Amino acid sequence: MGKVIAICTSAVRGVQKTPVQQAEFRVDWGIVNDAHAGHWHRQVSLLSADKIAAFREKGADVAPGAFGENLVVEGFDFRALPVGTLLRCGTVLLEITQIGKECHNHCEIYKAMGDCIMPREGVFARVLEGGTIAVGDEMVLVPRTAPRPWQAAVITLSDRSARGEREDKSGPAVAARLRENGCEVVEQLLLADDAAALKKQLVRLCDQRQLDLVLTTGGTGFGPRDVTPEATLAVADRQAPGIAEAIRAASLVITKNAMLSRAVSVIRGKTLIINLPGSPRACMESMDVFLDTIPHAMALLRGGQPDA
Template sequence: MGTVTAICISKQRGTPKQPVSSAQFVPDYGIQGDAHAGNWHRQVSLLQQEKIDAFRERGVAVAAGAFGENLAVTGIDFRALPVGTQLQCGEVLLEITQIGKECHTHCAIYQRVGDCIMPREGVFARVLCGGTIHVGDDMQCIARTQPFAFQAAVITLSDAGAAGAREDKSGPMIVQRLRESGYAVIEQLLLPDGRERLEHELIRLCDQRQPDLILTTGGTGFSQRDVTPEATLAVADRQVPGIAEAMRAASMQITKRAMLSRAVSVIRGRTLIINLPGSPKACMETMDVFMDTIPHGLGLLRGMVHDCARA
């Protein structure tokens, strides 16, 4: 249980948020009158009041909303909660969609003191049910009212595709297959081959958006620019070799060239990452291998499954 200590909005992007005594929360939009509201996953930003107080104890005077937070709440460590956690405040129901953020342009506080807590301590949420929140209202984490659909992200690696010289056919086919299987696809990216950008996006997705599954396509062969497996292994906490081995074994029944695939499968945090080939046809064939099996593993990562024993 926590208590709302401040509500802050800004009418224009790039301007400091100002405190208000109450605000209207609109489903699938955000806070009425706030410039950051909209049809996206970062509709409302939240910070724990205790983290703000600790920052102030370092001798830095910061007003409510200075970090860009919409809601400051005492008593709830948002940073420790997983994506998908639901927060109830009166009639308003929020769902956490992202932990932390990338700071592309440092804010005024960072420019002043060389630090800002929002990128590492803040969380973002979307509005599921609307209503009014007042300063002083109670907020609590609640049991989910609906089952949590597995979330996925898809990344295509292709120099030609990223340059606009070739249509990405594999990525959209993977997205469609995932959606038909009940997954919520939260991001689809098209990147040039190479390690640095892919590693960055894998870390961002796993640590901030926390999808259950990331599927990459492309960059698993012998060419000098085919470094998807190296980038994937670089960000991994644990390896899951059985999935990649099963994909190669099944593909060997179709073409002997499957032995040339260097695809890997790993875990970072609570996210499973699987490398797929670049060919649309091969993507569908390899997905046939694991799509019926991995939900059990994803449930274990999510803490939804506890018993692996078979009768």
């Protein structure tokens, strides 16, 4: 059980937030009149009170809202809670959607202290049930009554599509197929064939969003700009080669060109990453191979009991 120590809001982004005594939380929006509210996954930000206290002991003069956080709560180590955790505070129900964040431009706290706790200790949530939260209210963890849907992201790698010269048909087709099979596709990205950009997004999706599945399409051939397998292997904790091998084996029945695929399948944290070919048709044929099998794999990665 935790206790709300401070509630903070701001009218614009990129500034420190100001403490208020209470705030209204709106479903699938966030805090009314807060700049970070909206139809996205980072509607509400939370920080543990003890993390702020430990930072103050280093000599930092920080007040509630200094890190841009909405809620300061004692009694929880938010960083240790997985994505999907449910938090109840009165009538308000929050679901944690992201752990930590990337710091694009160092804030004034970092410039003064050489450190900032928000990028590694802050968590983000969306509002599932609305209401009002006031300073002093209790917050509790709520067990799920049903498993959370599988969450996935789709990344298209294509220089031409990224430049707007060609429509990306593969990414939307892959996302639609996942939704048809019960997955919640939380992000669709279109990137140029750039290893650094792909590695950055894979790390974010696996570590911060803690997704179950990431599918990439494109960049798996012999071309000099085809770097998807190398970027994928660079972020892997473990390899899962059987999936890529099964796709190649099935594809060889259709075309001998399948032997030229360099696609890989790996695991980072609790996320399964699978490379797919670039064409929509080849993507669908590849997904035919593994869609019925990977729920078992994703259940194992979540740490729960796999389906029989």
